[in-house]
Amino acid sequence: MPIRPLVSYSIERVEVLREDGTVDEELMPSLSADEIQRLYEHMVLTRRFDERMFKLQRQGRLGTFARVTGQEGAQIGAVFALRPDDWLVPAFRENGALLWRGITMTQLLQYWSGDERGGAFPRALRTLPISIPVGTHLLHAVGIGWAMKEAGEDSAVLTFFGEGATSTGDFSEALNMAGVFQVPVVFFCQNNQYAISVPFTRQTAAPTVAQKALGYGIFGVQVDGNDVFAVYRATREALERARSGKEPTLIEAHTYRVTDHTTSDDARRYRSDEEVAAWLKRDPIERLAHYMRAQGFLDEAREAEIAAEADRKVAEAVEAFESIPPPEPEEIFRHVFAQKTRPLEEQEAALLARWERRR
Ligand SMILES: Cc1ncc(C[n+]2csc(CCOP(=O)(O)OP(=O)(O)O)c2C)c(N)n1
Numbered sequence: 007m008p009i010r011p012l013v014s015y016s017i018e019r020v021e022v023l024r025e026d027g028t029v030d031e032e033l034m035p036s037l038s039a040d041e042i043q044r045l046y047e048h049m050v051l052t053r054r055f056d057e058r059m060f061k062l063q064r065q066g067r068l069g070t071f072a073r074v075t076g077q078e079g080a081q082i083g084a085v086f087a088l089r090p091d092d093w094l095v096p097a098f099r100e101n102g103a104l105l106w107r108g109i110t111m112t113q114l115l116q117y118w119s120g121d122e123r124g125g126a127f128p129r130a131l132r133t134l135p136i137s138i139p140v141g142t143h144l145l146h147a148v149g150i151g152w153a154m155k156e157a158g159e160d161s162a163v164l165t166f167f168g169e170g171a172t173s174t175g176d177f178s179e180a181l182n183m184a185g186v187f188q189v190p191v192v193f194f195c196q197n198n199q200y201a202i203s204v205p206f207t208r209q210t211a212a213p214t215v216a217q218k219a220l221g222y223g224i225f226g227v228q229v230d231g232n233d234v235f236a237v238y239r240a241t242r243e244a245l246e247r248a249r250s251g252k253e254p255t256l257i258e259a260h261t262y263r264v265t266d267h268t269t270s271d272d273a274r275r276y277r278s279d280e281e282v283a284a285w286l287k288r289d290p291i292e293r294l295a296h297y298m299r300a301q302g303f304l305d306e307a308r309e310a311e312i313a314a315e316a317d318r319k320v321a322e323a324v325e326a327f328e329s330i331p332p333p334e335p336e337e338i339f340r341h342v343f344a345q346k347t348r349p350l351e352e353q354e355a356a357l358l359a360r361w362e363r364r365r
Pocket residue numbers: 099138139140141167168169170171172198200201202263267
């Protein structure tokens with residue numbers, strides 16, 4: 007019996023916008039000057055909001071949260087390809103994506119201050135709540151996609167997660183089910199190289215996340231995650247494939263988390279300053295700005311104006327957030343289950359009794 011290869015494969019990496027700000031004209035997606043400006047403005051807003059949130063957290067005015075800085079290219083490039091009738095299923099590092107979908111900064115500040123009312127996103131935005139448990143939401147994304155397919159809707163689902171989530175059973179179940187039932191989901195992995203302190207090389211022996219798609223019979227591709235044009239191109243193609251053929255895709259956006267895992271972490275304990283410095287040079291916003299300056303879309307004055315406008319919007323949101331009356335203590339228990347469990351009821355009664363004594 008001969009031994010013959012059964013399956014052979016290769017994984018492609020898509021790059022459009024080079025570090026020097028020039029683009030591969032053949033691969034450049036068709037985007038108007040206005041759309042490119044909007045991409046840039048939203049990436050800047052996401053960064054400025056992130057920086058302000060960090061200060062608020064350090065001042066004790068906000069709880070623990072996961073920063074986006076360095077991942078704006080991956081995140082904004084992907085959601086830019088969404089239509090309003092598509093669904094977004096986020097993890098917990100998606101403030102930029104959520105803002106793009108129309109969730110307000112005020113509401114996000116509320117959520118990250120521990121006020122559960124901030125987590126109830128308007129239904130019309132077709133955006134699921136923030137998912138803190140790693141990987142569980144991938145199954146929700148498949149459920150939504152499957153339901154839409156059954157209902158004959160021609161929209162798709164985009165779900166975000168980190169490379170750490172690819173080690174969970176939920177990841178495997180979700181991709182398998184999506185492949186078997188040809189569910190219109192785009193699985194978007196922001197491979198930011200670390201799951202808290204665990205580096206990518208300890209997460210998997212595979213050299214890429216993208217190749218994991220092969221095991222589920224779906225299409226997988228890697229993109230330079232700090233290249234907003236490559237991300238947009240790959241996500242738009244994947245969403246179109248999903249909407250027309252109902253085929254799922256796994257996209258790996260190769261990027262880097264330049265800040266700590268969350269505000270409760272100290273990344274200096276497990277990685278070198280040199281490594282961070284090397285990635286800072288690949289900053290997605292600066293790379294896009296480089297391109298825009300060469301095209302005549304951006305100059306110093308406009309850059310300052312965009313930053314000032316972002317800061318003004320952030321300041322307004324912070325003011326609105328800080329004027330919201332604090333939630334009632336029972337809010338904590340309202341959003342866990344549709345029907346409260348007995349232990350929750352007991353905890354609620356205990357908390358309310360203590361609250362009364364304090365008054
Ligand atoms: C089911 C579950 N296990 C553990 C945790 C604790 N935890 C929070 S974030 C995280 C790492 C996630 O890494 P990754 O998926 O790569 O996303 P990133 O934080 O890098 O964006 C862990 C283990 C959790 N939130 N949920």
